[in-house]
Amino acid sequence: xxxxxxxxxxxxxxxxxxxxxxxxxxxxxxxxxxxxxxxxxxxxxxxxxxxxxxxxxxxxxxxxxxxxxxxxxxxxxxxxxxxxxxxxxxxxxxxxxxxxxxxxxxxxxxxxxxxxxxxxxxxxxxxxxxxxxxxxxxxxxxxxxxxxxxxxxxxxxxxxxxxxxxxxxxxxxxxxxxxxxxxxxxxxxxxxxxxxxxxxxxxxxxxxxxxxxxxxxxxxxxxxxxxxxxxxxxxxxxxxxxxxxxxxxxxxxxxxxxxxxxxxxxxxxxxxxxxxxxxxxxxxxxxxxxxxxxxxxxxxx
Numbered sequence: 560x561x562x563x564x565x566x567x568x569x570x571x572x573x574x575x576x577x578x579x580x581x582x583x584x585x586x587x588x589x590x591x592x593x594x595x596x597x598x599x600x601x602x603x604x605x606x607x608x609x610x611x612x613x614x615x616x617x618x619x620x621x622x623x624x625x626x627x628x629x630x631x632x633x634x635x636x637x638x639x640x641x642x643x644x645x646x647x648x649x650x651x652x653x654x655x656x657x658x659x660x661x662x663x664x665x666x667x668x669x670x671x672x673x674x675x676x677x678x679x680x681x682x683x684x685x686x687x688x689x690x691x692x693x694x695x696x697x698x699x700x701x702x703x704x705x706x707x708x709x710x711x712x713x714x715x716x717x718x719x720x721x722x723x724x725x726x727x728x729x730x731x732x733x734x735x736x737x738x739x740x741x742x743x744x745x746x747x748x749x750x751x752x753x754x755x756x757x758x759x760x761x762x763x764x765x766x767x768x769x770x771x772x773x774x775x776x777x778x779x780x781x782x783x784x785x786x787x788x789x790x791x792x793x794x795x796x797x798x799x800x801x802x803x804x805x806x807x808x809x810x811x812x813x814x815x816x817x818x819x820x821x822x823x824x825x826x827x828x829x830x831x832x833x834x835x836x837x838x839x840x841x842x843x844x845x846x847x848x849x850x851x852x853x854x855x856x857x858x859x860x
Contacts, residue, residue: 590654595725596627596647597757599639599810606677607670608636608732609688612646612662614708617717619658627652631665633688636732641791643727643810657717660726660754663708669699669736669746680746700739700747711754714813725757729812733790755812759842763788764807765818766849767795770831776857778823785821786850788838792821813842820850829854 596615615628627650634644668681668689678696681689689695711728734751738744765786775781781804785794788808795804817835822828831851838846 591651592654592719592721593723594627594647594650594652594719595645595723596650597643597645597725597727597810598634599643599727599729605637605669605671605732605736607668608736609669610634610636610667610730611665611686611688613665613705614663615647616661616663616708617652617657617659617719618661620653620655620719625652625657636730639730641793641807641809652719654720655718657719660711660713660717660728661708662711662728662752663706664701664704664748666705667699667701667748668695669748671746698745699736700745702747702749704748704750709750709752711752713754717754727755727757727760727810727812729753729755729810731790753812755842759813760809761811761813761840761842761844761846762807762809763811763816763818763838763840764805764845764847765795766847767804767820768802768849768851770851770853773852773855775852775855776826779826779855779857783823787817787819787821789816811840813840813844815839818848818850825858827856828852 611631611633612628613631614626617625617627627647632646634646638644666682666686666688668679668686670677670679679689679693680697680699681695682699682701684695717726729752731751731753736746736748739747765788767781767784767786769775769781781795781797784804785792786806787793789811791808793806793808795806797804816838818838819835820828820830828834829852831853834850836848836850838848840846
């Protein structure tokens with residue numbers, strides 16, 4: 560098994576080598592499929608969310624339980640915003656339909672900004688993934704995640720077939736961590752994880768421009784605006800200097816995504832269309848959403 564840190568787009572462009580002895584219809588040798596797995600993230604308002612994945616396995620099929628990974632890998636989920644980390648490549652799996660894909664987590668820590676500063680909550684004060692010299696301020700509770708693991712939710716049964724297949728797993732940080740009920744002060748990890756095949760991943764490009772009669776204040780140029788799709792926020796750029804500022808959100812699983820703008824403090828906008836816009840992304844869809852700023856209100860000093 561090979562591991563690499565890269566983007567999903569690069570992996571798909573490279574492709575995978577076929578099995579020796581592959582038959583004419585392209586199916587894998589002896590009814591097997593080469594499987595790769597990518598991990599991406601819908602980020603939340605945290606500074607770091609580091610997890611150690613000690614095992615990944617499929618449940619179901621003819622073999623019952625099929626282990627895909629048993630060599631631990633540690634990733635910071637925050638680093639995966641609009642990117643994807645390849646954690647499995649070219650693992651041979653029996654063709655068939657599987658009921659579950661599960662991740663077993665042996666440890667994790669969460670770094671959050673509080674009213675008094677930055678605090679770290681860890682599954683253990685001796686968790687190996689902690690930054691050197693860090694102080695653990697509290698416990699991150701991980702019920703059952705080190706034993707049965709967390710289940711990756713697919714919209715339909717996971718079918719493995721053909722000579723190659725890439726799976727995309729989206730770990731939603733914004734919904735996966737929260738304060739435990741009561742006054743314990745602990746955080747609890749209740750992962751929200753969705754999966755799809757790579758061909759189902761969608762993307763959204765937001766194109767922002769000004770109406771001809773609109774002028775922005777010098778303190779709030781378009782370069783100071785950001786755009787938000789779902790839970791993810793990105794700055795905009797005008798790479799070709801044509802006056803249209805763009806941001807592209809990749810590795811989005813099918814579903815509903817609200818699109819809105821984040822303006823500099825104090826600026827009120829009128830837009831066409833009126834925001835937020837709800838996008839219902841289908842598998843493999845690449846959408847461009849144009850937004851025109853039609854009016855700007857600046858607070859009176």
